[in-house]
Amino acid sequence: MDQAKDGGPERDGARGGRAGADFLQLDAAQAPRGGLAGWLAERLRGAIADGRLPTGSRLPATRALAAELGVSRGVVTEAYRRLSEGGQISGRGRNGTVVVAAPAPAAPVVPPVRAPGAPASGELFSADPGADVFAALRAAPARYDLTPGVPSLSAFPRAAWLRAERAVLDRLSAADLGYGDPAGAPALRRAVAGWLARSRGVRADPDEVLIVAGVSQALSMLVPVLKEAGIGAVAVEEPGSLGVRRHLANRGAETPPVPVDEHGVRVGELHATGARAVMLTPAHQFPTGVVLGGERRRELAAWARAGGLVIEDDYDAEHRYDRPPVAAFRSLLPDRVCYLGSISKLLAPALRTGWIVPPPELRGPLAAAKRDDDLGNAVLPQLVLARLMESGDMERHLRFLRRRHRRRRDAMIGALAAGLPDARVHGAAAGLHLTVTFDGGFDDTELAAAALAEGVKTQPLSWHRQLPGRPGLVLGYAACSPGAVAEAVALLARARRRLPGRPRR
Structure with missing residues (x-):
């Protein structure tokens, strides 16, 4: 008999009144037949929501709680898995299983009421x-x-972030609290260069990396620099991101569309636009998800060598499931590609941290634009992120x-x-x-x-x-x-x- 399933000898014992736990006064006899794991998950979820298990609380070991309840260990393991999947708890290895977040309040079943002034x-x-x-x-x-x-x-890896933050603060000197390098903290530029080499096939010196407040700031800085170089139009994929198109247009760039098919952007139609720059998502096209094919990559490289500039938005290529990794296009043609990336899809958009790896002729103007815009990103989060990348926690x-x-x-x-x-x-x-x-x-x-x-x-x-x-x-x-x-x-x-x-x- 499979002891990990609801029911079985332990379950019969629970019905007989033998089982019970002091922890949350849990009594397996209250569970519906065939639903032990779901019952336990709901009891734990409720305790987290009402504050009996606040953030940071440690849950009992699965073996210990199973013994107290008189159920199989698999029942407790499954209940913990459900809460972990929902983001309420997290395994900490030898430190056990810890509550990390309360569940979101239950939303109404009826359609929500529109707030005053909000659009229907x-x-x-x-x-x-x-x-x-x-x-x-x-x-x-x-x-x-x-x-x-x-x-x-x-x-979000809260525990790893806190460990990295403590390590950074322990080693931080008073001088480190002054104004940082507008191009980015050297530690993060080194870490990003290493991360891109390992995960995206992009080889870049740390001095080539510019830290920015996300891809949106990168585009806001890039368009005026391109216009100074005589490039007023940036072709975009069709279909392609409305947000990207808005950022480009808001800074005064024209955005002629270039159709995308199952092999990626149609380079022949890119030629027809007359644009000298194009914004692409080659590894996972937004929104269709296609990968730029080998023949199209060769055609695009020929277009770029003839004087074109590829702006590569590598926005979520690390998240892959059923296909082998695809190297960034910049690994093929570094001198004609302005590479953009961020941690919004890796950690959280709220951190507002990204990077540009521009071709040589754009490095100076972009670094000056970043300096003039905001004097650089906040230094402390940069140092924490660098620690995460270098420690292996990011992988x-x-x-x-x-x-x-x-x-x-x-x-x-x-x-x-x-x-x-x-x-x-x-x-x-x-x-x-x-x-x-x-x-x-x-x-x-x-x-x-x-x-x-x-x-x-x-x-x-x-x-x-x-x-x-x-x-x-x-x-x-x-x-x-x-x-x-x-x-x-x-x-x-x-x-x-x-x-x-x-x-x-």
């Missing part, structure tokens, strides 16, 4: 999104958030994230197959989001609005297009547990059934 879902998802559309979408209340671009924030965290994100991706694929069988899924092999497209018959902004009315936030694919195309949605899965992903997709399917153009089963 139909107004938010207009065909021509306004300048503040992303801020408005973030502020919109919803039960589930499937917007793309956010990792599992509950997995360990990435391995953990891959396992967690894979489970959430699989949950979304399964839910889409069950609830939206007419949806075509794109970009599943890597990243933090899926793109789904439909044959037509409706406007995807209407579907996004209907989904928000059901309590689910997502982004219509048309937001990320400049040219007409099939309707679709861009669905982030990394920030939600597998159960939440499945529930959100079920609500999305309900919203879809209310629109025209859905084939009947």
Whole structure:
């Protein structure tokens, strides 16, 4: 008999009244038959939510709690796994299992009430999104958030960050608290150079790395430098990120679209735009998820050698599941590529830390632009991040994230197959989001609005297009547990059934 399953001899003992634990006054006899692990997980989750198990509390060892309850150790292990997946607890090796975060308050089942002054879902998802559309979408209340671009924030390595911070402070001199190098703390520039060499195939000297406040600041600095060099247009992928296009346009750059197919950007059509610079996501194209193919890479390299500049946004290439790693395009042509990256998808967007590795002729102007803009990023977080990268904690965290994100991706694929069988899924092999497209018959902004009315936030694919195309949605899965992903997709399917153009089963 499998002792790890609910039921079995230990379970019968619990029914007989032998089992009970002083810890939280748990009594396995109260559990529904066949649901021990779920019952235990809910009891623990409730204790974390109401403060009986505050952040930092240590849970009993699985073997000890199982013995007290008279259940198999597998029951306790499964309950702990569910809470770990939800981000409430974390294993600390020899230090045991520790509460790291309280669960988010339960959201109302009814559609959320719109705050005074906030746009209604139909107004938010207009065909021509306004300048503040992303801020408005973030502020919109919803039960589930499937917007793309956010990792599992509950997995932030708090303990590793605190260890690194203490180590940095222990060694920090008084002089280190003064103004830092505007180009970035030397320790972080060394660490980023090492990280890129190990994980992305990019070989760069630390002096070539410029630390910035995310890719958004990088673009804000880059466009004026390019205009000074006579480059006023930056071609962009079609479809491609609305946010990137907005940043470029806000600084005065034209953004001619270049279509993307299953092999990546069409270099022949890039030639036709006449643009001397192009913004690309070669390792995992946003939003379609395609990888720039070998022949296209060769064509793009020839275009760049003839005087073109490639701006490479390597935004989430580390998150891959079903395909081998793809080296950054800069590893092929360092002198014609301005490489951009950040830790927003590795740790958290709130840290606002990224980097530029520019070609030689842009290093001086960009360093001057960074100095004139803000005198450099805050130094202490840079030193902590450097410690994380050099200690191996960043690699360990990435391995953990891959396992967690894979489970959430699989949950979304399964839910889409069950609830939206007419949806075509794109970009599943890597990243933090899926793109789904439909044959037509409706406007995807209407579907996004209907989904928000059901309590689910997502982004219509048309937001990320400049040219007409099939309707679709861009669905982030990394920030939600597998159960939440499945529930959100079920609500999305309900919203879809209310629109025209859905084939009947």
